[in-house]
Amino acid sequence: MDIRHTATTCPYCGCGCGLTLETSQGRILRTSPTPHSPVNEGRLCIKGWNVHDFVQHADRLRKPLLRTGSQWQNLDWDNALDIAAARLAHIRDTYGPDSIGVLTSARCTNEENYLLQKFTRCALRTNNIDHCARL
Amino acid sequence: MAGLATSFGSGAMTNSFAELAHSKCLFVIGSNTTVAHPMVGMRLIEGRRNGGRLIVADPRRTALAKLADIHLRLRPGTDVPLINGLMHIICEHGWQNSNFISTRTENFEELHDSLRQWTPKYVADVTGVPQDMLLRAAELYARSEASAIVYCLGITQHRCGVNNVRSLANLAMLCGQVGRAYTGVNPLRGQNNVQGACDMGGLPNYYPGYQKVEDCAARAKFEAAWGCTLPARNGLTTIEMMHALHDGHIKAMIIMGENPVVSDPDAGHAAEALSRAEFLLCLDIFPTPTTELAHMVLPGASFAESEGTFTNSERRVQRVRQAIPPLAGRTNSQIIAALSRRLGHVMPNDEPCDIFDEMCALTPIMAGMSHARLDTQSLCWPCPHQEHPGTPILHQTGFTRGRGLFAAIPHVPPAELPDEEYPFLLSTGMRHAHYLTGTMTRRCGILERELPELTADIAPADARRLNIREGARMRLTSRRGSIVSRMHITDSVPEGVIFAPLHFAEAMVNLLTCPALDPVSKTPEYKISAIRLEKV
Numbered sequence: 001m002d003i004r005h006t007a008t009t010c011p012y013c014g015c016g017c018g019l020t021l022e023t024s025q026g027r028i029l030r031t032s033p034t035p036h037s038p039v040n041e042g043r044l045c046i047k048g049w050n051v052h053d054f055v056q057h058a059d060r061l062r063k064p065l066l067r068t069g070s071q072w073q074n075l076d077w078d079n080a081l082d083i084a085a086a087r088l089a090h091i092r093d094t095y096g097p098d099s100i101g102v103l104t105s106a107r108c109t110n111e112e113n114y115l116l117q118k119f120t121r122c123a124l125r126t127n128n129i130d131h132c133a134r135l
Numbered sequence: 136m137a138g139l140a141t142s143f144g145s146g147a148m149t150n151s152f153a154e155l156a157h158s159k160c161l162f163v164i165g166s167n168t169t170v171a172h173p174m175v176g177m178r179l180i181e182g183r184r185n186g187g188r189l190i191v192a193d194p195r196r197t198a199l200a201k202l203a204d205i206h207l208r209l210r211p212g213t214d215v216p217l218i219n220g221l222m223h224i225i226c227e228h229g230w231q232n233s234n235f236i237s238t239r240t241e242n243f244e245e246l247h248d249s250l251r252q253w254t255p256k257y258v259a260d261v262t263g264v265p266q267d268m269l270l271r272a273a274e275l276y277a278r279s280e281a282s283a284i285v286y287c288l289g290i291t292q293h294r295c296g297v298n299n300v301r302s303l304a305n306l307a308m309l310c311g312q313v314g315r316a317y318t319g320v321n322p323l324r325g326q327n328n329v330q331g332a333c334d335m336g337g338l339p340n341y342y343p344g345y346q347k348v349e350d351c352a353a354r355a356k357f358e359a360a361w362g363c364t365l366p367a368r369n370g371l372t373t374i375e376m377m378h379a380l381h382d383g384h385i386k387a388m389i390i391m392g393e394n395p396v397v398s399d400p401d402a403g404h405a406a407e408a409l410s411r412a413e414f415l416l417c418l419d420i421f422p423t424p425t426t427e428l429a430h431m432v433l434p435g436a437s438f439a440e441s442e443g444t445f446t447n448s449e450r451r452v453q454r455v456r457q458a459i460p461p462l463a464g465r466t467n468s469q470i471i472a473a474l475s476r477r478l479g480h481v482m483p484n485d486e487p488c489d490i491f492d493e494m495c496a497l498t499p500i501m502a503g504m505s506h507a508r509l510d511t512q513s514l515c516w517p518c519p520h521q522e523h524p525g526t527p528i529l530h531q532t533g534f535t536r537g538r539g540l541f542a543a544i545p546h547v548p549p550a551e552l553p554d555e556e557y558p559f560l561l562s563t564g565m566r567h568a569h570y571l572t573g574t575m576t577r578r579c580g581i582l583e584r585e586l587p588e589l590t591a592d593i594a595p596a597d598a599r600r601l602n603i604r605e606g607a608r609m610r611l612t613s614r615r616g617s618i619v620s621r622m623h624i625t626d627s628v629p630e631g632v633i634f635a636p637l638h639f640a641e642a643m644v645n646l647l648t649c650p651a652l653d654p655v656s657k658t659p660e661y662k663i664s665a666i667r668l669e670k671v
């Protein structure tokens with residue numbers, strides 16, 4: 001079996017423990033502490049040890065979904081992005097850019113956060129962006 | 136964040152986690168550290184073992200409070216009186232650091248004058264903490280060689296959160312306990328990348344690196360780099376957006392990886408506001424009560440499917456690496472870039488390492504970082520150039536804003552206190568096995584077995600009086616909503632206080648909490664609301 005180890009960072013609390021995901025054929029088998037991480041020095045809390053459980057949970061969303069009445073309809077990516085962009089452009093151009101608001105995420109990476117605020121400011125043309133850290 | 140940024144010029148943790156193990160005095164306030172930040176909790180326990188003295192200020196008898204040299208069991212919502220009282224005692228005894236005050240700070244007179252009324256007797260009356268304990272804590276903190284303050288949401292999640300934080304900054308400056316190793320004012324962030332989301336400009340008034348939207352020079356710089364004209368006015372905060380949705384001024388929302396229907400302090404209001412949107416677009420990895428309201432849901436990639444970086448509470452930027460391909464086929468960056476292109480703004484970079492380089496080139500505090508550098512070693516910002524080793528300790532020679540700013544801090548009592556109709560004070564927080572709204576942890580089998588349902592803590596005397604048995608189910612009702620919870624009898628909560636965790640979507644504690652906001656930071660008052668208990 002082809003086993004890989006990927007050193008990464010825990011997605012839960014602000015400690016930011018180094019954890020290593022053990023994978024085989026696209027599945028995570030195990031989580032363990034990254035030995036030399038300066039934050040956790042070989043330790044993890046109960047949430048960290050079990051982190052892979054949620055990643056591969058059966059409830060994970062796998063397809064873009066569009067609401068049609070009381071139903072959800074599966075879409076392919078291109079179709080979904082076309083519809084989303086058209087709706088946003090329509091609202092931006094009808095009511096003005098400040099009629100759109102964006103919540104970015106204290107769970108997502110720096111790169112994703114940077115990109116989403118840039119998108120909000122450049123493409124939607126509003127500064128209505130915040131996250132729930134105040135919360 | 137707003138509080139520390141005003142006092143010091145930066146809202147971030149001033150020192151690093153590892154230093155806490157070597158502080159001579161640790162003052163922990165409003166943080167159930169061993170539960171909410173287990174690794175920092177370890178450092179505190181290590182510090183205690185190394186001979187550091189531990190002061191814990193918390194209405195609850197937490198695990199850490201049991202280990203403390205001094206447990207200041209203050210009444211909920213009386214943090215400012217407590218800290219003002221400690222400073223009063225420090226000044227009375229001449230324990231302040233006059234050299235630090237005169238060379239590093241300004242506006243001391245304003246603070247000094249305001250302390251006069253906070254006599255030990257008055258403070259003991261307001262906070263419920265005995266005078267001799269106040270004296271011991273004040274002396275320990277002020278006179279130790281190196282004292283560090285650690286705080287968390289118990290300080291910030293109040294209507295007076297900014298006041299609380301500025302009070303702690305006052306205390307540290309008064310005693311010169313900041314800007315050196317093993318000292319500082321250290322906010323622990325509630326979520327893994329809160330620090331990063333702020334650093335990256337996920338804020339209505341800042342571009343990346345805390346460059347102000349309303350500063351023309353900063354705006355011109357970003358306009359040149361991004362090749363477009365940028366809006367000049369500050370945007371709305373989360374809570375203001377919810378109000379604007381409700382009033383019809385905002386028509387569309389995009390929500391990436393957040394669950395405001397559960398996490399919003401007035402959850403009922405958030406759900407109603409969001410259901411008024413003409414178009415609600417969610418990007419998430421799981422269905423949540425928020426995605427239930429969406430018109431379209433895009434399946435996101437989890438951390439294990441993403442390349443990039445997270446920034447922890449101590450400003451340490453660390454690598455996130457892709458272990459498995461995105462389950463739904465696209466990374467979040469690809470999704471955002473694709474949407475942007477369709478809305479007329481083409482982004483040159485959608486590969487994480489290129490995005491990071493683009494950001495660092497525009498963000499002086501991170502200018503010396505790159506994925507390649509972080510692959511060998513994590514770095515704390517500021518890190519202004521490629522040879523720079525990073526900065527675990529802030530404000531060493533001067534504060535980010537120049538001189539540290541003292542301010543007189545008045546006491547603002549909680550917006551809602553118990554009364555005849557709602558006689559209990561509800562305080563919210565976390566339990567060890569779960570995390571925030573539970574979207575992730577409640578899908579981990581072992582964690583769910585640890586703690587499968589909402590359990591609220593009640594003091595033994597209250598339980599006796601109301602004839603509540605261990606494990607009984609009770610209805611908790613506030614002016615805003617009502618939920619059912621099992622009760623756990625424990626002396627960790629004082630009489631008159633109920634503690635409940637917020638992890639359970641089927642019993643949302645935030646249906647009860649009070650939406651009063653801090654006027655500056657707009658942080659809601661999660662920590663205190665009035666409720667009553669009824670048999671079900």
Ligand code: SF4
Nearest residue numbers: 010012013017045048
């Ligand atoms: S393993 Fe535990 S302590 Fe470490 S970052 Fe994750 S949740 Fe926090």
